[in-house]
Amino acid sequence: MPALLEARDITVRFGGLMALKGVNLAVGAGEVLSVIGPNGAGKTTLFNVLTGRVKPTAGSVQLKGQSIERLPAFRIAQLGVVRTFQKTEVFGPLSLVDGVAAGALAHDDPDPSARAREALDIVGLLGKAKLTAHQLSYGDQRLLELAQALAAKPTVLLLDEPASGMNHQESAHIVRLIGELRTQGLAIILVEHNMQVVMTISDRVIVINYGEKIAEGRPEEVRADRQVIEAYLGVDSSANADLR
């Protein structure tokens, strides 16, 4: 599968701290790539590099062969690399339609509100379109984030812990949505701590530890990788149970 988005040898230093060291990844259309690793491993920094919020110290990011690592964040989003955030980010006091229309506005969509309603319909929030983002439950706000990103017409969608804080039913809904988006040809990069979600939905998984990629493969391969079990979860068997 040809890569839609490709990161090569990404290194990020914050002063004396090496946040990422020579990380490579590639994701193609209709593929779900999950990035896992312990807290502080560098997953969100990697997202920030891919979306232009952090400029890499070294390495390159290419979208359809075009270098994008020096472009500003808004330009990268306009090119189709759109993200959600680990901490929920919404336009609090605005109605769902007004907030979700942001992505459509950025593309000079002739009818941003229609595009917003379409995106809200996909995630199942159309019935609440007139509410403000602040009036939604936490779970609905996570779905709203997804709608915001979809209205921005992504070709590569980066989801930062979309199922965090969700109950089993809500997580299942997110997994179903991600699956539908994959079948529509979106390239999806997922950072997620919920291993059940990761193992269910991913085509490939990469594991990062202390800023370095230590493994990559299909979910069942990564799950069985001795190095991953030791480095990512430690040798403590109770923690390993989560991975299995």
Place this chain on the structure above:
Amino acid sequence: MLDQTRQRLATAGLAVLLLSIPLVVRDSYYLHLFIIAGIFVIVALGLDLIVGYVGQLSLAHAAFFGLGAYASALLSLRLQWSMWIGLPAAALITGVVAFLLGWVILRTRGHRFIIITVAFAELMKLVATNWVDVTRGFMGLPGLQIPNLYVPGIGAIDITSKERFYYVVLAGAVITFVLCRKMVRSSIGRAFVLIRENEVLAESLGISAFRYCMIAFVTGAALAGAAGSLYAHYVGFVSPDLFNFSYVTIMLIMVILGGKGTLIGPALGAVIFTFLPELLRDASHWRMIIFSVILIVTTLFMPRGIIFPIIEHLVPKRWRTRHASAS
């Protein structure tokens, strides 16, 4: 439909009221206050684009007002340009200066942005004070005049009387209001509000905060420059006092206590806070104390501005229309 009909009736009523002021108000001093208030409506609407719509606290607005006044004055006195050419030229010059300043400072946020705008305002005051060959320093530039207004089919109209100049300022304020309303209701205005509410998210969805903040900053500054030109020709004199910090303070009071993020709020704020200090003159040395107490009470009990309680108490709910930016 009901909303639209009532809105049209209210607009027509307001138009009749504003047009009849020179016919009703015979006191020259109060007419002068209405003219000053009209000029400050233009200033406040421009500042509201920056402070209320994109959420950046600029303290450079009085400097843009002063720059517009000086530009128009110098063009008039040195090049004998009419105010009718000097006014758009002043807006253009102020807009260009704001663009150059914005190119640097709109990449910063928070306290850094605020401090640089203060530094710019101080710099402008220093230039006006010390570039004596051009500005005459503290002596200022006197002798500015209000030119005739040429109307096709009618000819030259003398607008030097307060009664007639009031209508010029009223036209300027109305045009500014209409242009600002058109802007904030367009996709540009929607982007302004999105940036104000969550800049990081707006950028991550493809909206350039720099671009839209620049649009607000330059438009707001150009309006301040145009208002400065009107002020200079009306008063007939400009001096470095125009750059005093007290001017930007009162401009911010007009916008914030009027109701930032709305258009009617800062316009109303400009009128109220032009008249209030003057109406308190009878209180002699208690004047500024009473004014300060009013500001504190308004801030505490109307934190979103005067306009919101007015709407909530005086306008029945079914007459109101939804306006996202007024949130």
